[in-house]
Amino acid sequence: MTLKPILKHIVKHSAAALALLGAAGAAGAQDLLVKIGHSGPLSGAQAFSGKDNENGVRLAVEELNAKPITVGGKKLRFELLSEDDQGDPKSGMAAAQKLIDKGVKFVVGPYNSGVAIPASRAYNDAGVLLATVATNPKVTQQGYAGLFRINASDTQLGSKMALYAAKELKFKNVAVIDDRTAFGQGVAEEFKKQAKASGMQIAGHEFTTDKAFDFSAILTKLKTKQPDAIFFGGYAPQAAPMARQMRQLGIHAKLLGGDTICTAEMGKLAGDAAGDNVLCSQGGALLDKASAGPAFKAKFKARFKQDADVYAASYYDATLMYAQAMQKANSTDPAKVGPAVSAGAYQGVAGTYSFDAKGDMKQSPVTIFTFKNGQPLPLSSY
Template sequence: MKLKHSVSAVALLAMAAGACAQDVVVKIGHSGPLSGAQAFSGKDNENGARLAVEELNAKPITVGGKKLKFELMSEDDQGDPKAGVSVAQKLADAGVKYVVGPYNSGVAIPASRIYNEAGALIAPVATNPKLTQQGYKNIFRINASDTQLGSKMALYAANELKVKNVAVIDDRTAFGQGLAEEFKKQARASGLQVAGHEYTTDKAVDFTAILTKLKSKNVQAVFFGGYAPQGAPMARQMKQLGIQAKLLGGDTICTAEMGKLGGDAVGENVLCAQGGTLLDKAASGPAFKAKYKKRFNAEPDVYASAYYDAVLMYAASMQKVNSIDPAKVGADISAGTYKGVSGAYAFDAKGDMKSSPVTIFTFKNGQPAAIASY
């Protein structure tokens, strides 16, 4: 009988110890295009987040006396607004309070309302200024906005390329339109003539009619507000038509996919603006690139490091406030600065980065090559 009581006591102690040791699960949501033409970017972003989650679980952090276990819930929003809202609702219903993404402005703007109502924090790279002008307190844009990307590309075109006559093409997405308008605004302010503004879609592959029209206007540069799957064939068709103008764009054509799809039509004739510092020159950039390549057998693309930083930024604030309450974590992120691989993240009242350097790239051997910080 005595032995029986002893066994029961031991069992109770073991159960209590197990309860104390039980991990608190923190779900990290990822919303991005994992299918379709932009899947290469969505997967790259997801990989950055996954690498951070795996590192956090390998060396667990403790908050409120409990060990945290991070789980990545990655969903395909197809780069489509309607699908993005469905993904947001799915993540909200699953109790996800921390999200990295969305990638596309057209997705992020409508989805942000769902996340805001659910009390979830989001860290998008979507660049349209409207995203952070909605008055929500849950958004932390981890990248330069269209205002910075478009205007810096226009300044570079005016001051360094010395062009005088430019044209603009946008794909009618929230991202493409916003970026093109910011380029156009700064181009005119810098004394450039905008000879035309043409429109396409993010599904188009034939731009000959638009380009033929612009060729007759003798433009020296064409700024494209859109993505690499359209930018690459545009570059090829410019070459076929004998158009000598530079092709300019934002961060979404600053990718190896642009060189891969465009072949020998993508070289020093293509220039693009990307937010953040160059990984090779960042203090912990080379180490991140090595870790990423070892884990995924590929080079990180444009935003893998920013998504990696965002997950670790969330975790750092959880530790700092000793809580996983998104309201407390969000307040800490708003008030502080987090030093990540891609730079220092400090946000203004709207959720935009206070300072986001922009790097201008061209292409060499099919790969983006940095030429200046602007």
Template sequence: MKTKLNLIVGAAALLWAGAGMAQEVVVKIGHVAPTSGGQAHYGKDNENGARLAVEDLNAKGVTVGGKKVKFELVAEDDAADAKQGTAVAQKLCDMKVAAVVGHLNSGVTIPASKIYSECGLPMITPSATNPKLTQNGYKNIYRILANDNALGAGLAFYASGTLGAKTAAVIDDRTGYGQPLAEIFKKTAEAKGIKIVAHEYTNDKATDFTAILTSIKSKKPDVIFYGGMDPQAGPMLRQMEQLGMSNVKFLGGDGICTTEIVKLSGGAKTIENVTCAEGGASIQKMPGGTAWKARYDAKYPGQFQVYSPYSYDATMVIADAMQRAGSTDPKVFGPEIAKSNYKGVTTQVQFDGSGELKVPAMTFIVFRDGKKSPLN
């Protein structure tokens, strides 16, 4: 009789456990960034931030609509290429992930955002800063840091006010990120009375800038503004030193605000002339930045670049919207993202009607002793 009773109790326990397991819902969140090629260090950093968020959510045991949720990160590589990026976007739509954190580059994010909008997937970019992203009228498209209008204009004000620059040369890489950023700087600088003595062009695969820099050198600018990423900015700084341009200040957006640029410059002293702007508070001034980065560094030593705190917050904002909506269905929780008032690592996340942050921050960065140092 006792054995029979034990069997009944055991069977009931198994049924109960099975019922509990059946209640667990697997929710897939996509992440896309270049994890191969010259910008892989950015992409991996972004992916690390999203992955850390997923691990934290699963450790908390999040429930949505009364059901326990297990989050999974579906990480994809777009190689910083628009064609590959749109193919990945369609793949994530077909996989029916719940939402997407990404992409890294504006030139990839903008065409991908059209696909996400058409298939009804919410997308939050932690790093694409071209203002056009949120001006296309696509639904469920958000940006979790300041855009290039703020960064380009801010750097022009810095050049005029802090540096007292009278002349400037502009170089851009003709990408969806670098070109508009450079144009905004140029327009604002001219309005502030700075004379633009040259505007040169390169691309995001180039490594030799000797001809461009030699031409610029003859025009003796006080500052050079570069619209592009660090795989080009690093060699550019090294070649500036070789050409005897060590007295020229070098400005750029968040694309050059990485620890990697120090290595890419080959130890050139011109790194000390760099001032770049990031679309958010410095890690030290983020609400949860210092503690969060200590955890990040412990898990991913030596990999921090710029955007991982934003990809972390983007993932958390998506999960928060699900919890408030009581659903993991993008059609149901997607509109809740627009109503977010989430206390993140980076800031209090609230979006305006276009999907931009309501109160974006900006930080100027310099490099001292080979390390990033915030000025504000």
């Protein structure tokens, strides 16, 4: 073959290759990028929860991209942007601003009520939709139309734990400790309110912080009141040493708490100090009994090489709930997607997401757990 035909051959096939690349680029350009934000504690004592929640979002994003949906004639491509809010209000505001500056319009989180209450204001002002598991009633009392609580509130978690203590355990005398966070105070007050309404006496109410690890002084004080149970409004990194110290001090009262101690991390940190002496309340139906629960748990473990913890399924559900609302609204504009979420109902793994005017779930069952072999063991749903 002479030089001229060779050059002609090269030019011809190069042009064909460029045409294919151009076509692929044009197809890619037709995709519509949707950024899904996540805010949670990815460092510090609560990092186990933050990373578990983040993986719930990640799994949903990967599934959406594997089987793309179309909105307004364009294929959607989802991208996860995650920020570490350290479970701290100030860091949470910085995380919110980072996500807003990156053009995120759909956020799942924050995990902590103390972060969600101030950060939700920034998200609302920026027109961002927010789906949070933060349980303090104040979260949804702010009147933000684009804010949705995707699990039970403190009112349900605290009150159902008190009802179980009174009706099932027949307790008469209980004490309370809270860590002064928005979550801890909120759930403790709701427990106290229902405990009194159910005829139980409040032997005492002590206070600590979410950074403390030595509770011997307040536990010694409460021991003299001989309570049947101590309700702790706080998180697993504090509840675990509290359970150990109760045993060391010879306190035979049960340790009760909300969803933040209904975690394998509680069993891991407390060791053999967490057994049937610890009970906690968690929002949502039992995954093992939910129709899609076992399949979700299996694919989560296959993907991340660990079991899904408390809220991974809720974060996964929230991401897919956004996607369904985008399809219903035929838009990725949060001003149109938000009303579609409010007006609709999404059947997820952890429950049916249908919201009242405040953004609270219309139905959110609460399950009472204890511990066995370091793992939360469900006892009863209320």
